[in-house]
Amino acid sequence: MSALRHLYGPIIDNNPITLQILGICSALAVTTSLTTSAVMSLALITVLVMSSLVISTIRRHIPSAIRLIVQITIIASLVIVADQIIQAFAFDISQRLSIFVGLIVTNCLVLGRAEAFAMQNPPGPAVLDALGNGLGYSLILLIVGFIRELLGAGTLFGLTVFPSVYDGGWFTPLNLMLLAPSAFFILGLLIWAIRALRPAQIEPSDYKIAIDPNRRAP
Amino acid sequence: MPDLNPISWWLKLLALPNESRTKTLVVAFLVSGICALVVSSAAVILEPMQEANRAAERQARLDAMMAAMPGMEEILAEADADTLNSVVVDLKNIEMTEIDPSTFDMRAAAQDPETSTIIPPEADIAGLGRRADYAPVHILRSGDELRLIILPISASGYQSTIHANLALEADLNTVAGLSIVEQGETPGLGARIEEPAWQALWPGKKLADKNGDITLTVVRGRATNEFEVDGITGATRTGNAVTEAVHFWLGEYGYGPFLDKLRAGALEQ
Numbered sequence: 001m002s003a004l005r006h007l008y009g010p011i012i013d014n015n016p017i018t019l020q021i022l023g024i025c026s027a028l029a030v031t032t033s034l035t036t037s038a039v040m041s042l043a044l045i046t047v048l049v050m051s052s053l054v055i056s057t058i059r060r061h062i063p064s065a066i067r068l069i070v071q072i073t074i075i076a077s078l079v080i081v082a083d084q085i086i087q088a089f090a091f092d093i094s095q096r097l098s099i100f101v102g103l104i105v106t107n108c109l110v111l112g113r114a115e116a117f118a119m120q121n122p123p124g125p126a127v128l129d130a131l132g133n134g135l136g137y138s139l140i141l142l143i144v145g146f147i148r149e150l151l152g153a154g155t156l157f158g159l160t161v162f163p164s165v166y167d168g169g170w171f172t173p174l175n176l177m178l179l180a181p182s183a184f185f186i187l188g189l190l191i192w193a194i195r196a197l198r199p200a201q202i203e204p205s206d207y208k209i210a211i212d213p214n215r216r217a218p
Numbered sequence: 219m220p221d222l223n224p225i226s227w228w229l230k231l232l233a234l235p236n237e238s239r240t241k242t243l244v245v246a247f248l249v250s251g252i253c254a255l256v257v258s259s260a261a262v263i264l265e266p267m268q269e270a271n272r273a274a275e276r277q278a279r280l281d282a283m284m285a286a287m288p289g290m291e292e293i294l295a296e297a298d299a300d301t302l303n304s305v306v307v308d309l310k311n312i313e314m315t316e317i318d319p320s321t322f323d324m325r326a327a328a329q330d331p332e333t334s335t336i337i338p339p340e341a342d343i344a345g346l347g348r349r350a351d352y353a354p355v356h357i358l359r360s361g362d363e364l365r366l367i368i369l370p371i372s373a374s375g376y377q378s379t380i381h382a383n384l385a386l387e388a389d390l391n392t393v394a395g396l397s398i399v400e401q402g403e404t405p406g407l408g409a410r411i412e413e414p415a416w417q418a419l420w421p422g423k424k425l426a427d428k429n430g431d432i433t434l435t436v437v438r439g440r441a442t443n444e445f446e447v448d449g450i451t452g453a454t455r456t457g458n459a460v461t462e463a464v465h466f467w468l469g470e471y472g473y474g475p476f477l478d479k480l481r482a483g484a485l486e487q
Contacts, residue, residue, distance in 0.1 A: 080260070096405075152406055
């Protein structure tokens with residue numbers, strides 16, 4: 001049973017985006033619509049699970065001097081293969097994701113799981129942990145994508161939900177939702193909401209702001 | 219007697235301490251070798267499908283533009299299908315070439331120093347850097363008379379290179395249509411140049427004023443005359459890029475000399 005904790009732990013309690021604040025760059029860039037968020041999530045889950053499986057399988061034979069290079073080589077190869085597959089089977093989505101599939105290589109989430117978990121654990125738990133982290137990442141991506149596409153374009157998965165004024169409806173799309181800052185706002189609000197519900201996630205302050213009671217204004 | 223059994227070599231290797239130099243080297247080479255094999259086989263196996271996707275995309279855009287143009291269907295119906303000629307034009311020597319347009323890749327040609335020209339910085343309003351010396355052009359004739367010509371144009375936009383097809387009517391001054399082939403501008407703002415509603419603003423616009431200067435511009439706000447196209451709110455720089463693409467490609471370093479020659483009737487194949 002304890003093995004399953006690796007799977008559901010990272011989904012909310014230890015979510016890679018909202019608790020560890022990893023993988024923010026792609027979370028900002030690809031969440032302008034639900035379709036791109038979903039494809040990005042699938043690509044990341046696949047790469048994360050495969051890389052954890054491979055790295056965990058050969059973990060005892062990776063010399064520690066070159067372990068990061070070996071991990072990155074494996075991750076980068078898997079990312080290129082995933083990118084090629086998306087370009088072959090989902091061409092129009094690959095054009096909208098542009099470089100962000102390729103940038104999964106630099107997503108700290110993938111290397112982080114490889115280095116922190118897969119290097120120390122057997123393949124079974126490593127795959128569960130990767131799947132859990134991938135699902136946690138996907139959950140946040142889909143929530144942000146849902147809000148941004150609904151409010152920014154009035155559609156979901158490209159289907160009209162609120163008819164926009166450009167097509168004779170009543171809904172004025174919020175263009176801000178389609179720009180990167182809105183993803184920051186939504187992520188910030190999400191993190192606030194989760195930490196309000198789960199106070200255990202609140203981190204202690206690194207330092208206190210001290211105000212000297214005798215201090216005089218200059 | 220030396221041990222030649224590969225399995226026992228392999229077991230011996232695995233038994234080596236991880237920090238030994240031999241094992242480090244072998245692991246590094248094995249990992250990179252296997253990864254290279256996986257990546258290159260994926261690329262080779264999937265290449266035909268990706269190429270088919272790209273070709274289908276280009277064809278679909280061209281078809282969509284043809285379908286959107288007023289009067290196109292009658293022209294195509296009265297003429298044979300093969301009167302839509304695709305030719306690769308040599309922009310340097312201003313002549314038609316024998317290059318097969320179905321296999322010609324203008325973007326690859328623009329990268330290759332052999333088949334491209336560096337645009338002088340002061341003339342490079344579209345921010346392209348290099349221009350391919352050859353361009354695939356579609357010409358529609360009914361009988362001997364020129365009806366329509368479709369020119370590929372491009373410019374660097376706000377955050378991507380915008381590629382488009384510009385169709386001109388027989389007077390080579392009236393726009394018959396504009397179709398954006400590829401862009402990666404801000405979704406919801408600049409990317410709205412892909413919307414049919416915006417592209418529908420183009421037919422009927424005039425390129426050059428009576429002095430022959432290319433005047434057609436994407437303006438801020440509403441267009442007030444036939445040399446202006448409505449801009450998109452929040453996408454000024456994308457609109458400017460489309461303007462620059464038109465100005466550059468119809469100018470001296472683009473199709474300008476070719477169109478002059480075509481107009482003079484000196485370019486019969």
